[in-house]
Amino acid sequence: MAINWFKYSAPTTFYGLAGKLIPYFAWAAAILFVIGLYIGFFVAPTDAVQSEAYRIMFIHVPASILSMFIYLVMAGYAALGLIFKTRLSAMMAQALAPTGALFAFISLWTGALWGKPMWGAWWVWDARLTSELILLFLYLGFIALQASIEDSRRADKAGALLAIVGSVNVPIIYFSVKWWNTLHQGSTIKFSGTSMHIAMQQAMLAMLIACWLYAIAVTLARVRSIILEREANTTWVNELPEMKVQS
Amino acid sequence: MSWADFFAMNGYAFYVWGSYGAALLVFAIEIVMVRHRRKVTLRELRLMRDEMGEMEQGKRYDA
Amino acid sequence: MLEVGNLACSRGDHRLFSGLSFSLHAGQIMQVQGANGSGKTSLLRTLCGFITPDEGGISWNGKPVGELGEDYYAELLYIGHLNAIKDELNALENLQMSAGLAGYTVTEQQAVAALKRMGLQRREHLPVRVLSQGQRRRVALARLLISDAHLWILDEPLTALDVGAVGLMQELIGEHLSKDGMVIFTTHQPLQVAGVQTRELVLS
Amino acid sequence: MNKLSLFGLLSLVIRRDLLLAMRRRADVLTTLVFFVMVVSLFPLGVGPEPEMLRKMASGVVWVAALLASMLSLPRMFSADYLDGTLEQMLLAPQSLTALVLGKIVAHWMLSGLPLVLIAPVLGLQFDMSAQALGMLVLALLLGTPILSMIGAVGAALTLGLRGGGVLVSLLVLPLCIPVLIFGAGAVEAVTSGMSAVSNLSLLAAFMLFALVFTPFVAAQALRISME
Numbered sequence: 001m002a003i004n005w006f007k008y009s010a011p012t013t014f015y016g017l018a019g020k021l022i023p024y025f026a027w028a029a030a031i032l033f034v035i036g037l038y039i040g041f042f043v044a045p046t047d048a049v050q051s052e053a054y055r056i057m058f059i060h061v062p063a064s065i066l067s068m069f070i071y072l073v074m075a076g077y078a079a080l081g082l083i084f085k086t087r088l089s090a091m092m093a094q095a096l097a098p099t100g101a102l103f104a105f106i107s108l109w110t111g112a113l114w115g116k117p118m119w120g121a122w123w124v125w126d127a128r129l130t131s132e133l134i135l136l137f138l139y140l141g142f143i144a145l146q147a148s149i150e151d152s153r154r155a156d157k158a159g160a161l162l163a164i165v166g167s168v169n170v171p172i173i174y175f176s177v178k179w180w181n182t183l184h185q186g187s188t189i190k191f192s193g194t195s196m197h198i199a200m201q202q203a204m205l206a207m208l209i210a211c212w213l214y215a216i217a218v219t220l221a222r223v224r225s226i227i228l229e230r231e232a233n234t235t236w237v238n239e240l241p242e243m244k245v246q247s
Numbered sequence: 248m249s250w251a252d253f254f255a256m257n258g259y260a261f262y263v264w265g266s267y268g269a270a271l272l273v274f275a276i277e278i279v280m281v282r283h284r285r286k287v288t289l290r291e292l293r294l295m296r297d298e299m300g301e302m303e304q305g306k307r308y309d310a
Numbered sequence: 311m312l313e314v315g316n317l318a319c320s321r322g323d324h325r326l327f328s329g330l331s332f333s334l335h336a337g338q339i340m341q342v343q344g345a346n347g348s349g350k351t352s353l354l355r356t357l358c359g360f361i362t363p364d365e366g367g368i369s370w371n372g373k374p375v376g377e378l379g380e381d382y383y384a385e386l387l388y389i390g391h392l393n394a395i396k397d398e399l400n401a402l403e404n405l406q407m408s409a410g411l412a413g414y415t416v417t418e419q420q421a422v423a424a425l426k427r428m429g430l431q432r433r434e435h436l437p438v439r440v441l442s443q444g445q446r447r448r449v450a451l452a453r454l455l456i457s458d459a460h461l462w463i464l465d466e467p468l469t470a471l472d473v474g475a476v477g478l479m480q481e482l483i484g485e486h487l488s489k490d491g492m493v494i495f496t497t498h499q500p501l502q503v504a505g506v507q508t509r510e511l512v513l514s
Numbered sequence: 515m516n517k518l519s520l521f522g523l524l525s526l527v528i529r530r531d532l533l534l535a536m537r538r539r540a541d542v543l544t545t546l547v548f549f550v551m552v553v554s555l556f557p558l559g560v561g562p563e564p565e566m567l568r569k570m571a572s573g574v575v576w577v578a579a580l581l582a583s584m585l586s587l588p589r590m591f592s593a594d595y596l597d598g599t600l601e602q603m604l605l606a607p608q609s610l611t612a613l614v615l616g617k618i619v620a621h622w623m624l625s626g627l628p629l630v631l632i633a634p635v636l637g638l639q640f641d642m643s644a645q646a647l648g649m650l651v652l653a654l655l656l657g658t659p660i661l662s663m664i665g666a667v668g669a670a671l672t673l674g675l676r677g678g679g680v681l682v683s684l685l686v687l688p689l690c691i692p693v694l695i696f697g698a699g700a701v702e703a704v705t706s707g708m709s710a711v712s713n714l715s716l717l718a719a720f721m722l723f724a725l726v727f728t729p730f731v732a733a734q735a736l737r738i739s740m741e
Contacts, residue, residue, distance in 0.1 A: 046257070053259040056266045063270070102273050110266040117262050137688040144684055148675045151322055157738040158671045162685060165667060165731060169689050172720065176692035180699065214274065221281045225288045238296050242289055358605060360740050384607035392598025398537035410526040411599070413607040415516045 011088050011227045012236050018220040025220070029213035036206030044199040053117045057200075060110040062208040063103045064128075066215055067135060070100035074142075075167035078160035088223075090156035091230065093163060094146055095223035099215050101139035107132050127181035131174050138166045152230060311335050312357075312461060312492060317366035319349060319356050326352050327513050328365065336460075336490040339483065339506055341497065344513030350496045351391070353513065354465050357494065358388050370461075384413065387459035389467060393450040395438050401425055401449045402434040408453050416456050424455035429475065443470040454482055462486060464495040476501070523608050527616030528623070534593075535624050541589060546628045549582035553636045564641045571640035572650060572701030576694050579629050579654060583661040584686065586625040588679040590617065590669040591736065604740060614736065615729040618659075618666050626658030642705075649704040656717045657697040663721075663728040664689050670735035692720055 040058040047054040074096040081089035111129055112122045123129065145162055149155035231237050256263045311333060318328035326349030334340055342350045355361050357368060359375060359382070368375045375382045395404045402421055409416045416424075425434050428448040438446060447470045454462065462483075468476055476499065483493055484503045495501075502508070518526065535542055556574045557567055594600040603613055633654055637647045668686035672678040700713035 052256040394598035
C-alpha cells in the first residue's frame, strides 16, 4: 500500500497527527527514563577507577549524541525545505533548534561536572568538549538569525542556508579541533575497562532512546505552535476545537 | 547499601546529582516553555479571530 | 513578449494579489495602478525575479523566466525607488559603473551625451553628493539612454522630476516604444505618451 | 556598445569597490587601527615578560585579525543594499557568483591585505623571530581570504537586519575556527622548530574549498535577503 507522504507534509494534516502522537512519545520517553535510571543507578556496578562518578555518563553521552544528531536532522529538514519548498520542513528545522541547543548545553554542563573529579578541572580543552562548545555556538547562531528576521519565508531560507553551511563545516571543525588537541597533548583519561559492563550498556541505550523520544515529543509540541502562528487567520485554524474556548 | 549511601554517591554526590539535577531542570524548563508558547499562541489567535469577527459584524451593520 | 499567468504574491502572511494575468507585446506600455500597499512595487519586483511568486508564472517570448535566468536579465532594465547611484562618484562614473554592472561598456562620449540629453551638461564631473534630488533621479534615468534592453520596468520614474524632465521622459518612452520596446511602470503623476494607448492594470 | 566578459565584470567590481573605498578612506583605516589597538592591548593585560609574549604572539595576532575582519563585514553589501545598487547587481546578465567573488576580493584587499602587511610590525612588539614573522605573514596571506569568503555568506544572510553587525559575528566566528587553528598552528610550528607544511597545506586546502563554494552560497543568500 502506498503511503501518501505529501498528505502528511501538509501543515494541516500534520498538526492533527502530531497532536495525536505527542502523548505516546512523551509516555514512552518517561517510562524509558525510569528504566534507564533504575538500571544505571541500581543494577550497573560501581566502576573500579571512577567509582560512582561514572554514572554521569548515562546522561552525558546520550545528550552529546543527540545534540549532534539533532543538528544533522535539522540541517536535513532545512535542506529539504530549501529544495522542495515544503513549508513544514522549515518549521521542523526551526522547532528542532532549541532542543538541540539544550542538549548541547546539558552535554557541556554534565561534562564539566564529570571532568572536575576525573581530570581535576571543570573544563579542559579536550577535542570533544571544544567541538561540543562550537556546536552550541552554531545552534545559537541559527536561532539568533531566525529570530531576527521578521518575514517567515526569508527566515526559513536564510536559516536553511546557514544550517547547511554549518553542517558542511562541522566535520572540518571537528577534525581541526582534534588535530589541534593532539598537538597540544591535552589531558585524556580513558575508561578503566575496555569493555563496558552489560548493565551499563543497557542503561546507556535506554537513556539514549528516552532522550530521543523526549526530543521528538518536545519538537512536535513546538512545531504545533509554529504551525498555528504561521497559519493564523485560516479557516482550519479558526475551526480547531482548542480555538472554541472564548478568551 | 542504605539510601544515605546511595545519595552520598561515594563522595561524588555533588557531581552526579548536579548533572542529573541540571538535566532535569533543563527538561522541565523546556516543557514549561513549550506549553506556555502554545497557550500564548492560542490566546493571540483567538484575539485576532474575535477582532476580525467584530470588523465583519461592523461592516454588516454599516450596510 | 512578456506573459504573466495566474500570478499570486504575498508579503509575510498578507496576500497582495492573486490570479493576475496579462501579456505585454512589443511597442506596448502598461501602467500599474492601485492604492498604497496594493502591491504595485511587489508586482514589479516579482517581474524582475527578486520575489518568487506564490503561484503562477512569468514567461518571456514563450519561455519561463526562471529557465532563461541571465538571458532574461539582458532584456530587462529596472529602475526602482532607489536610484542605485553612489554619492562618492560623479555622474559620469556612476553611469559607466551602472553600464558595467549591467554587462556592457560605454564610451565616455556616449555617457556624456546621455547625461546631456538628461539635462545634466557640465555636471558630469560633479560628485553626485552635491546634486539635487531631481538631478540624482536624472542620473539614474540616464541608464535608459545607454541600455539596449527591450523591457523597461520603472517604479515611480517621475519622483522628484520637474515638468521639463517629465516631458523628456514622455519623449524617451515614446522613442523606446517606437523601436518595439515595452514599458511597464507605476506613477502617481499623469504620464501621456503621444500616439500610444497606455494600457492600465489595476490592483485592488 | 561592447559586451563585458566575465573577467571584465570581475575586474570592474573590484576596481569599483576600491575606488569607492579610496573616496572614503576612514572605513579602511578604522579596521587597521582596531587591529593594531587590540594586539597592543594584550601585553598590557598579561604583562611584559618577553618569554610569554613570544609564546602567545601568533594566537593574539590571529584572534585580533579575526575580530578586525568581523568589524568590516557588515559593510560588505550594506551600502549597495541601501542605495539600490544591489538590486541592479542581481539583475546583471552575468553570473551573480562572479560578481560576489569580485566583492569578496575587493573586501579582502581592503580589510585583509592591510592586516597582512602590518602584522610583521606588530609581531616585533611581541619579540617574534624573523622566521616566525615570515610564517605569520604567509599564514595570514592564506587565511585572511577565507575570513572574507565565509564572512561574505554571513554578511549576505544578515543584510538589512536589526543588529546585523553583532549577528554576523555570531554566525561567522564559529565557522572560522579552523582558520584560527591552522593559521596560529603554522607559526607555532616554526617557533618550536617543526615543519609548518601540514598546517599551511590544510589552510590552502580550506581556502580552495571555500573559494569554490562560498561565492555561490553568498550569491544565493543575497537573493534570499533581497526578497
